[in-house]
Amino acid sequence: MWISxxxxxxxxxxxxxxxxxxxxxxxxxxxxxxxxxxxGPACPIYGVAVFIMDTTLTVTALLHFDRMVIxxxxxxNKNMENIxxxxxxRTVSIKxxxxxxxxxxxxxxxxxxxxxxPAMRRVRIxxxxxxxxxxxxxxxxxxxxxxx
Numbered sequence: 531m532w533i534s535x536x537x538x539x540x541x542x543x544x545x546x547x548x549x550x551x552x553x554x555x556x557x558x559x560x561x562x563x564x565x566x567x568x569x570g571p572a573c574p575i576y577g578v579a580v581f582i583m584d585t586t587l588t589v590t591a592l593l594h595f596d597r598m599v600i601x602x603x604x605x606x607n608k609n610m611e612n613i614x615x616x617x618x619x620r621t622v623s624i625k626x627x628x629x630x631x632x633x634x635x636x637x638x639x640x641x642x643x644x645x646x647x648p649a650m651r652r653v654r655i656x657x658x659x660x661x662x663x664x665x666x667x668x669x670x671x672x673x674x675x676x677x678x
Contacts (some may be wrong), residue, residue, distance in 0.1 A: 540577035547576025
């Protein structure tokens with residue numbers, strides 16, 4: 531593919547260069563002047579020049595493209611580092627907020643425990659008493675059912 535491209539470029543520019551140079555010298559001299567040193571309409575120097583220019587420009591373009599890619603990559607990496615750093619800092623601050631609120635809530639619950647524990651004991655005692663009454667009542671009902 532590359533070889534056929536360069537062969538085609540060489541032939542086309544050899545012919546175009548011969549046409550240009552022949553017309554220029556004919557107009558300048560006032561008479562027909564064939565400027566090619568080969569048989570046929572061709573000046574190989576123009577084909578070689580285009581080959582050299584194409585390869586040079588391709589290498590130069592690739593070099594500039596590589597530099598551009600490197601700059602974009604560095605910019606992207608820097609931006610990603612900033613984004614990740616900000617995310618980590620936010621996560622750490624949120625974690626610290628949660629821990630401080632958790633400590634505050636545990637302190638509040640402990641201070642409320644002084645009031646809640648006696649009330650809880652009373653509720654448990656009442657519940658046990660109520661369960662004992664229900665058990666006794668149910669037991670009495672079973673005994674009465676057996677007597678019938």
